[in-house]
Amino acid sequence: MWRHHTETNGWNDIAQHITIDPDGQIWLGRNWNAAPASAKGHNGNRDVGPFMFEMIGDFDRGADPFDGQQKETALGVIAAVLARFDLADTALRFHNTMSSKSCPGSSIDYQQTLRDLADYRLRTAAPRSGLALNARVIKPFADESRHMVAEALQALRRADTEMTDPADAELDHGERNGHDTNGTAFDFPSAGADSSRAALSNGQARARGALTSADLAALRPHLINLTAGRLSSDGEMITTPADVDAIFEEYLPQALETAKGRPVRILFYAHGGLVSESTGLRIAHKQVQWWRHNHVYPIHFAWETGLFQAIAELLGRLPVSRGLDPREFLSDPLLELFAHNAGGVKIWGAMKASAQRAAEAPTATNPIGGGAYYVATKLAALCNAHPGKFELHAVGHSAGSLFHAFFVPLARHLKAPRFKSLQFMAPAVRIDTFKDRLLPQLGNGDGHAFEDLTVYTMRREYERRDHCAHIYGKSLLYLIHHALEDRRETPILGLEDSLRADADLKRLFRLGVASGGPANIVWSPGANGTGRGASQATAHGDFDDDPATMNSLARHVLALGDADPIVDFPDPRDVSTAQRSWQDEIDWPAPIRRYAAEPRIPPQDQPQDPPQDPSSVPWPDSHAIQPAVASALNGGRRLALCVGIDAYPDAADQLGGCVNDARRWSQALAGLGFEPTLLLDGKASHAAIEYGLRRLLKDCKPGDVVVFQFSGHGTQVDDLNGDENDGLDEALCPVDFRSGALFLDDDIGRILEEVPRDVNMTLFIDSCHSGTVARFAVGAAQPRPPGSRARYVRPTPQLQEAHRLFRTGMSAARAAPGRRGRLDLSHVKFSACQDNEQALERNGSGDFTRHALHILQGNAAPLNHAQFQARLLKAFGPQTLQRPRLDCADGIETRVLLQPLSGHAQPSTGQDREESPIAMGNARSQQAVQLLSRAMQVLTQP
Structure with a gap:
């Protein structure tokens, strides 16, 4: 929502002040001192306006039910706002009374909501004895520490509220019949939309490498776009069940016919789970033709989750307009503590749940099931219809390893053939998850899901020298290890420290032992620039752009030796690895992109205002430092x-x-x-x-x-x-x-x-x-x-x-x-x-x-x-x-x-x-x- 409202619509922030999710939790949104983008002509101004909240769900008849904790929280919010400002119940407005849209949904009746509100007050009112009936305190951030809440509130108070959105700012619902403005609580004249801001937003999207319509059309046979584990029905590129059907019933059979007797190698690629939709699409666009030139049919899972998007949005609220550099607000220990205590564990957990949700079987209410499940069923059907004609491989980068921890065993469970190879780059999966879900599946037997495993990851020294957007001073894997799992210092498969501390994995990867299992590890950067065991990545985000790593992946998929010819991966090094390592992993808000892209001004180059007090001692020029003092x-x-x-x-x-x-x-x-x-x-x-x-x-x-x-x-x-x-x-x-x-x-x-x-x-x-x-x-x-x-x-x-x-x-x-x-x-x-x-x-x-x-x-x-x-x-x-x-x-x-x-x-x-x-x-x-x-x-x- 935030990205759509700010980047597509060109607004200053998300439209609503709060959002209520299906579990009844409250997500903060727009600064409460700013007017919302509620409905065209009804947004208020800098002095007065409505308080806006949205609920996650489709509440039209026959869709999601509006009940349980979500409804209870919504009623509590309405009651609290009305009581705080001494408003009548009829001050509550539905979107459908201000526009032709059906929000909040055709199944939610306004009069019934008012009756439910009255019932809520009776149930939660405190009787004279002082004991509440069914009383509960709404604490959306109950497990956050007090100083974190205070810091967040202080940051909101400091936020610049001078910038406001136009009075007609509202989601574009394709409404053409105008709006009913009679009898609404806030009826202000429209100031007109700021088209220049929208143009600027579109220009920024193009500058970041947005794909054209032709690019997206060429990607369709090779891409499965997922949102929260389900086939994506909106965004830059949608994927419908019919699109998946076309891949396995049309495009792959055509590839089999073109192969003329050779097996068709299908590679399933899962990118890092922290990237935005647009970045996932660009990764797929960058790799598809190269894989095709090497006679491999790639299928990319583009899955959107958003851990660091959430952190980026929080940082984007800091008062950067007053000259403060966000990089000076977070040190590594502080960011680890912040990420662990202020929601990072929950958001990272939600990302992991997204991978698991993608593998969920169909239900009565969701006949398609998770996106990965639907793909696995189609894959099994295709391979069983053409036995021995398709060869399966999988590659996962960063949190993509977690995605494959569910997808690969699932495909085998649904009777797809064993995967010939599974390769991970800088895997962010927990070691206990790997040992539980994947390690038993490694082998050549009927009960195994994949035959060969290779892990590419950086040595300890390079992990510690990496960074996340120049804000966190080590690699993403260290942030996960230190802060984002339920238990801090959780062992991660891609960290050398964690691998060497686990006896089973030392044997598996032959680390300091004479013999081991069918698994290989490639340390980066390595001594070799070419071959099956080559990698030259020096940052977490570099593996999928590193020619040595990508060529090594291809040799494993093609079962080729170090000297066998392949089509080399193009060298993309137009920018340094330090600049690339995290920038390609996330669509940061504009202030963070600006600060992360600009080099720091060395302290000696900072402008210094002379003292205004004539009695003050003037600052000496830098040339006043004498050589006799400057040398030890x-x-x-x-x-x-x-x-x-x-x-x-x-x-x-x-x-x-x-x-x-x-x-x-x-x-x-x-x-x-x-x-x-x-x-x-x-x-x-x-x-x-x-x-x-x-x-x-x-x-x-x-x-x-x-x-x-x-x-x-x-x-x-x-x-x-x-x-x-x-x-x-x-x-x-x-x-x-x-x-x-x-x-x-x-x-x-x-x-x-x-x-x-x-x-x-x-x-x-x-x-x-x-x-x-x-x-x-x-x-x-x-x-x-x-x-x-x-x-x-x-x-x-x-x-x-x-x-x-x-x-x-x-x-x-x-x-x-x-x-x-x-x-x-x-x-x-x-x-x-x-x-x-x-x-x-x-x-x-x-x-x-x-x-x-x-x-x-x-x-x-x-x-x-x-x-x-x-x-x-x-x-x-x-x-x-x-x-x-x-x-x-x-x-x-x-x-x-x-x-x-x-x-x-x-x-x-x-x-x-x-x-x-x-x-x-x-x-x-x-x-x-x-x-x-x-x-x-x-x-x-x-």
């Missing part, structure tokens, strides 16, 4: 993680300079030879920050230099594990901190304990109150300069409770161990302010970041930590409201800033001592003063 004094890697969060979900928490800070730190550090990683806004979740830090430190070796920079909110919450003397834990605030996912000082300490002592680890923290990162103390309110904002969040009771629940839910293995004392740590922390001060931002940047980078980029010679701290204090001046703090063990203050630790000490000059009496003072004395100040504040607070 001694070998080793230079790595950095830069985090900046402005777009917190709660509007009251949002900041305006943290993303700029992180980008500028990334730019400056890149100029000093670092390899920076950015986590910005929605991408900077608790899980993503922890994962980023651990990945940064995982393989550190002596001589490496590592930086962690954070710009965002800080706060202070109750200490739950008793390791703080004052009973309080201090925390950085990730983007999801309102859910309780605070990044505590315990978390930081636990990670920093893993830093080897010969690694130079430096932290730059620009948040309130960040004196020691682990001491964001709440001081008395301080007056702030006009136009400035403090980076601090007050710990409300709600946040404290969310924090407690989040920590309770964490496993014991993640509880914070005893940390090394502050003076035993070898890392260095520069913080934006003292414990009783506030870190301020203005003019699009934090004051600390502005001064720190001005010093870092403006010095020709390296500075030690004490010198850098002294110059920071001097830059803020004596009247400042914040004084940066250096926190490190005794003696480390003389080490060179951001340089390897070998040869680290730098003698101080008299000038250094004169300009930095505080920075060069005794660290223990400084800590004692800070603790005393902190204790006095706690004692004097009301």
Whole structure:
């Protein structure tokens, strides 16, 4: 519906506000603050209009029944809307009262619906005793976590509602007799359709390679189009039972006659289950003639499901019009958690159910049965009518392996011959499903369904380097493995890790064992570019376009050797595999297509607005980075993680300079030879920050230099594990901190304990109150300069409770161990302010970041930590409201800033001592003063 309404009709969103499915579940649709596309001339405007819902089903007489949970939910929705806005029951309008269409269906009577509504209110009304009769709470998303719901609602509130559809926007029902507009609740003058928008949508479809009428006609003898497992009756190409009959009763007998005594090889191809209808058709169009040239008759199952279409639609609702890049909203751990908790398991399950539904036998209400079942019956009849004349083969790509897990055994069960070969490319089927449905069917006996099995898949390193639309940073198989099955970390047939962990499959594919079964595995990319065991695919979506893989498939089907001639698959490499790997798998909405296609602008190329405050320190040009600083004094890697969060979900928490800070730190550090990683806004979740830090430190070796920079909110919450003397834990605030996912000082300490002592680890923290990162103390309110904002969040009771629940839910293995004392740590922390001060931002940047980078980029010679701290204090001046703090063990203050630790000490000059009496003072004395100040504040607070 969404694709049809937005791409075909050119509207901004799906027509209806909600959709009610046959199980009574509610699917969110159009933003509730926007007018719907309900009926021409009855859509309302930006100020007032109807609330529109649709129901899935054909409710004309003799078709689907309108009853059960679907009817109950519909009545509940009607009752709730009428009650909320104090409307009479007659405010309910059927589509058929506003147009000549029969919606909601000829079997649904308006007056009976009003009577049913009254009965619903009686059944669900709460009596005086307080107990409801038959009461139930409609919770369409009962199993979603609270923070996911809050995030979704916040995203909807942020959505741009300025764009509206024309008042006559409505599905084109072919109505020619006009519309009855008398007596309707919303009767507005028509603004006329926006033909230019429709033209643009059609142009975009053509640009994505839409097939012509001639292309579709040529595909008909080779294509079975399915929707949710049934023969498709609408869309770009329909498939009727008569079309299937023609394939097996007309086209294949003609092919047999043309073969002149040779067996006709029929290949059944199932593409990945996450593609759109149009992509499935393009895959078939691309392959059919090539298979025919190799004397193979291909039949493509184009089956439309839509897991990532649903995720793409959700991402498409993010406020990209305000300059936010969707790729900065999701990290791998966050997307895995999001996909698992926010419906991904259900949608992936629905996709799997679609494959199973295709294999369902006919029933009294569905005499055709599933599309695959109907095809299998026709196949068996053809082969039994011409015994020995047809040879069967099957190929499945990605989730196509799951489709064939039902189709191949079904065809054999219906008395079709055994399939000579079954070949999978990057199979997404679960290993337990494979072992249950397919493994027993492998062999040459009468009870077997196929004789030979070959699996093509990537090695672990390439799976981990793949991506999904530049949003998820690993292959689709890893996303399924980590997030989309009922149980996380479910073994998948196409993952090397899963194959090697299963003893049965190690024997089957001869992985590290001397002998095995009749199955082969082809690792990609392999050493050979040609032959039966060749594959050069380096991304999940590349297999069906990789000449080496496709030629190898053909050799198996044709039973040819490595050197036997075939018609080679055409090389399509007009774009890189990284661009192709996921783009061909899904029809993304326009904003996501745009962002996925455009290369990221490197941080150093980002335009930077100059400070508007004349007293502010100007940003130095990139050429101010001096060679003496930019080169390391001694070998080793230079790595950095830069985090900046402005777009917190709660509007009251949002900041305006943290993303700029992180980008500028990334730019400056890149100029000093670092390899920076950015986590910005929605991408900077608790899980993503922890994962980023651990990945940064995982393989550190002596001589490496590592930086962690954070710009965002800080706060202070109750200490739950008793390791703080004052009973309080201090925390950085990730983007999801309102859910309780605070990044505590315990978390930081636990990670920093893993830093080897010969690694130079430096932290730059620009948040309130960040004196020691682990001491964001709440001081008395301080007056702030006009136009400035403090980076601090007050710990409300709600946040404290969310924090407690989040920590309770964490496993014991993640509880914070005893940390090394502050003076035993070898890392260095520069913080934006003292414990009783506030870190301020203005003019699009934090004051600390502005001064720190001005010093870092403006010095020709390296500075030690004490010198850098002294110059920071001097830059803020004596009247400042914040004084940066250096926190490190005794003696480390003389080490060179951001340089390897070998040869680290730098003698101080008299000038250094004169300009930095505080920075060069005794660290223990400084800590004692800070603790005393902190204790006095706690004692004097009301």
